[in-house]
Amino acid sequence: MTTFIALLRDYTFQTVALGSALLGLISGVMGSFAVLRKQSLLGDGVSHSALPGVVMAFILLGNKNTEILLLGALVSGLLATFFIISIVRNSRVKFDSALALVMSVFFGLGLVLLTYVQKIPNSNQAGLNRFIFGQAATLLKRDIMLMAICGSVLLALILLFWKEFKLFTFDSDFAQSLGFSTKKLNLMLSFMIVVAIIIGLQTVGVILMSAMLISPAVAARQWTNKLWVMVLLSSIFGAASGVVGTAASSMVSKLPTGPAIVVCISTIVMVSVLFAPGRGILHRLYRRKRNKLLFKMEGGAPNVPSA
Amino acid sequence: MNNNATSYAVEVEDLTVAYDMKPVLWDIDLKIPKGKLMAVVGPNGAGKTTLIKAMLGLLTPVSGAVHFTNESEDLRAFKNRIGYVPQSGSVDWDFPATVQDVVLMGCYGKLGWVKRPRKADMALAQQMLKKVGMLEYATRQISQLSGGQQQRVFLARALVQEADVYFMDEPFKGVDAQTEKAIVLLLKELKENGKTVVVVHHDLQTVADYFDWVTLINLCVVASGPVNEVFHEENLKKTYRSTGGLLRSVV
Ligand SMILES: Nc1ncnc2c1ncn2[C@@H]1O[C@H](COP(=O)(O)OP(=O)(O)OP(=O)(O)O)[C@@H](O)[C@H]1O
Ligand SMILES: [Mg+2]
Numbered sequence: 157m158t159t160f161i162a163l164l165r166d167y168t169f170q171t172v173a174l175g176s177a178l179l180g181l182i183s184g185v186m187g188s189f190a191v192l193r194k195q196s197l198l199g200d201g202v203s204h205s206a207l208p209g210v211v212m213a214f215i216l217l218g219n220k221n222t223e224i225l226l227l228g229a230l231v232s233g234l235l236a237t238f239f240i241i242s243i244v245r246n247s248r249v250k251f252d253s254a255l256a257l258v259m260s261v262f263f264g265l266g267l268v269l270l271t272y273v274q275k276i277p278n279s280n281q282a283g284l285n286r287f288i289f290g291q292a293a294t295l296l297k298r299d300i301m302l303m304a305i306c307g308s309v310l311l312a313l314i315l316l317f318w319k320e321f322k323l324f325t326f327d328s329d330f331a332q333s334l335g336f337s338t339k340k341l342n343l344m345l346s347f348m349i350v351v352a353i354i355i356g357l358q359t360v361g362v363i364l365m366s367a368m369l370i371s372p373a374v375a376a377r378q379w380t381n382k383l384w385v386m387v388l389l390s391s392i393f394g395a396a397s398g399v400v401g402t403a404a405s406s407m408v409s410k411l412p413t414g415p416a417i418v419v420c421i422s423t424i425v426m427v428s429v430l431f432a433p434g435r436g437i438l439h440r441l442y443r444r445k446r447n448k449l450l451f452k453m454e455g456g457a458p459n460v461p462s463a
Numbered sequence: 464m465n466n467n468a469t470s471y472a473v474e475v476e477d478l479t480v481a482y483d484m485k486p487v488l489w490d491i492d493l494k495i496p497k498g499k500l501m502a503v504v505g506p507n508g509a510g511k512t513t514l515i516k517a518m519l520g521l522l523t524p525v526s527g528a529v530h531f532t533n534e535s536e537d538l539r540a541f542k543n544r545i546g547y548v549p550q551s552g553s554v555d556w557d558f559p560a561t562v563q564d565v566v567l568m569g570c571y572g573k574l575g576w577v578k579r580p581r582k583a584d585m586a587l588a589q590q591m592l593k594k595v596g597m598l599e600y601a602t603r604q605i606s607q608l609s610g611g612q613q614q615r616v617f618l619a620r621a622l623v624q625e626a627d628v629y630f631m632d633e634p635f636k637g638v639d640a641q642t643e644k645a646i647v648l649l650l651k652e653l654k655e656n657g658k659t660v661v662v663v664h665h666d667l668q669t670v671a672d673y674f675d676w677v678t679l680i681n682l683c684v685v686a687s688g689p690v691n692e693v694f695h696e697e698n699l700k701k702t703y704r705s706t707g708g709l710l711r712s713v714v
Contacts, residue, residue: 176545192558248483323568327554333519334572334624335542381604383559 163406168293173402175295175303175363179356180305180394183365183374185314186352187394188387189345194326197252198237198346199369201259202353203362205236210287210357211273222299222358223331224357225287229357233276235261241346261456290361292402292413303355310348314387319346322383362412368394372419378432469577471532472497472628472659473518478527480510480517486525489511489683495661496630497532499652501676502690506703509681511663512550515630518661519547531628543572546626548634551613556605562616563601566592569623584623591622594649596642609635618646629653629660636665645675670694 163169183199190198206229208275213228214220237257243254270284279363286294314321324331332338349369356365376390407417433439475493479486488510495501503511516522518529533542537578546569556637566588567580574580594599595615600608608616620636635643650660650673664670670677670690677694679685686701688691 194555319571319574320576322560322564323571326558326560326565327549327568329516329549329553330547330568330620331519331571332521333542333545333547336571336576377559381527381559381561381606385566387561 160180160403166406168403169406171297171300172292172295172406173399175300176292176359176398176402178300178303178307178398179359179368179393180372180398180417180421181391182303182310182394182398183314183350183356183368184240184376184391184394185387186310186349187320187369187371188376188383188390189372190349191343191377192383195251195349196370198349199253199353199366201240201255202233202237202350202366203357204259204266205262206233206354207287207356207362208232208262208269208285209266211266211269211284214284215269215273220284221279222294222296226302226354226357229287230351230354232262233354234347237346237350241342244313251357263338266405286361287357288349288362289412290357290359290414291365292359292417294357299358306351306355308354310351313344313348317341317344318384332430360417364414364418367418368421371418371425372397375421375425375428378428378435381434393421393424397424467562470496472499473661474530475514475518476528476530478514478517479525480513480522480527481525482513487682488517488524491527491680491684493678493684493687495659495677495678497659498654498657499659499676500650500674501659501661501678502670502674503661503666503678504667504670504678504702505680505685509702511680512632514548514680515632515661515663517696519545519630543624543625546621546624546629548617548621548629548631550632551610551617551636556608556613558605560605561601562592562597562608563605564590564604565605565616566619566623569620572624587625588619588623591619594620594622596645611639611642615642615646618649622649627658629658631662633663633665667699 186198190196209228209230209232210225211228212232215224217224239258240251240254243249243258243458244251249257273284284292319343320331321338324333324336324338328338328342329351331341353365353369356368360368369462371387372390372394375393376386376388380386397417401420402413404413404420405413405416428436430437430441433441471494473493473495475495475660478488478491478493480488481653487508489513495611498581499532502515505511513522517524531545563585567584569591570580570587574584589598589601592601595618597612597615597619605613612636614637618631621629621631634646639695650662651659654675662674664674672695674690677689677690679693679698681702681704686698692712
């Protein structure tokens with residue numbers, strides 16, 4: 157207990173926990189829209205596509221500042237998204253195929269560039285590796301500030317265009333028939349999701365970022381039938397697993413933070429899928445059994461409750 | 464010319480639409496008079512949905528144009544006068560929303576960007592839900608609706624738009640006989656209020672009962688005009704001929 161309180165007082169812990177919480181919150185909100193738009197894979201695609209941007213920024217500017225590298229990640233992430241959207245819009249290739257295509261090209265390019273960087277004499281590329289596997293311990297106060305600013309902008313946009321995003325996500329044709337520009341809405345929402353993904357790269361890395369985007373939303377969907385509750389719950393799940401994951405990794409030696417966070421959110425997903433009332437697997441089983449029993453006892457009288 | 468502009472709600476000129484290389488609508492010329500209840504009739508894959516989407520501007524045509532009356536105003540004001548009931552299969556009904564949420568979406572066009580629905584909009588949504596007989600379902604999650612109920616929710620959403628011209632893609636699909644009667648009464652009421660209603664319809668038996676104008680379509684417009692003039696055996700044969708041929712070629 158005392159170690160736990162000492163931990164809470166620890167400055168590094170506070171920084172990392174705050175950063176992870178912010179990351180969880182932001183990806184929880186944006187992930188809800190990604191999941192509802194059936195674009196769960198976007199997280200995977202964009203985070204992988206960010207790699208060449210990170211390495212390129214390093215090669216061109218010779219600088220390992222987080223802001224610079226994240227800027228590179230953002231540019232190549234946006235570029236990849238733009239390619240995906242254009243391919244879907246202008247050809248008959250479906251979203252998932254377009255994504256896989258763009259993602260593998262970008263990630264391949266990133267790996268090639270990474271090998272090239274390794275060959276440059278006395279360039280230690282440890283600073284770049286943190287974007288692949290994520291290193292929450294490297295979070296600095298400046299990084300937190302950056303996350304907080306980006307997060308506030310994203311949240312403000314979501315609140316402002318809540319009605320439009322909801323309409324567009326549910327029925328984009330109808331949105332267009334009402335005179336809303338679905339092209340703009342699609343670009344805006346996609347770019348916001350990309351920003352959320354890029355923000356998380358440093359903490360959980362390219363490989364686990366897609367889990368951070370999807371899991372809170374999938375878990376939240378199990379508990380509610382209202383969009384705003386889903387988004388709220390999703391952000392809470394994300395933030396909570398950020399904090400809990402960070403705490404776990406500080407108390408257990410050699411447990412890296414990113415994976416700890418992902419294990420934590422995955423646990424929430426499992427519990428939600430199993431136990432949530434209404435949509436949970438157990439509840440469905442229980443309901444079926446109860447109905448069967450009622451049916452047997454009351455002999456299929458017309459008043460058998462249909463839950 | 465000016466006279467024309469007032470008597471037609473929609474004018475379609477030389478419209479050709481293609482998804483791939485092959486056009487699915489070919490050189491459509493169509494004039495829909497104001498205040499009519501018009502059926503669009505044709506076999507599966509004739510291009511009925513495509514025609515409606517093209518008229519709504521959801522698809523970019525290869526060539527041709529669609530004109531509405533007084534469309535010179537700004538885009539939003541003019542879009543607000545067009546109502547749309549999509550095929551109910553076109554959305555994911557597992558979306559986290561209630562019936563009322565979906566019906567309220569009908570007023571989003573009037574509200575424009577950013578503004579939220581007010582009390583008056585809620586009341587309107589309730590009123591339209593009542594009209595389609597779904598008021599007691601207002602707070603129900605949309606994933607728990609039957610196909611016919613989904614259809615009625617979309618109808619209520621379009622009514623909330625309070626448009627001048629309505630496009631409805633198979634609003635009678637999966638609807639029971641009684642509800643169908645009720646919806647027809649609704650459509651006739653819209654017509655009496657001077658609205659123009661375009662309905663994709665599959666049941667040939669009821670066309671003469673429900674509608675006063677009809678367009679027969681299969682890739683091209685086979686015929687378009689008052690029901691008692693153009694809705695006869697010969698035109699129907701022409702419309703459904705190609706599918707007949709298709710069926711025979713499969714055998
Ligand atoms: N998204 C699409 N991409 C490619 N082809 C399409 C697409 N949608 C429709 N088609 C094709 O265009 C043609 C017309 O389709 P449309 O949906 O307009 O038919 P419809 O008259 O509405 O048929 P139904 O009565 O079955 O609803 C069909 O041959 C169909 O295969
Ligand atoms: Mg159709």
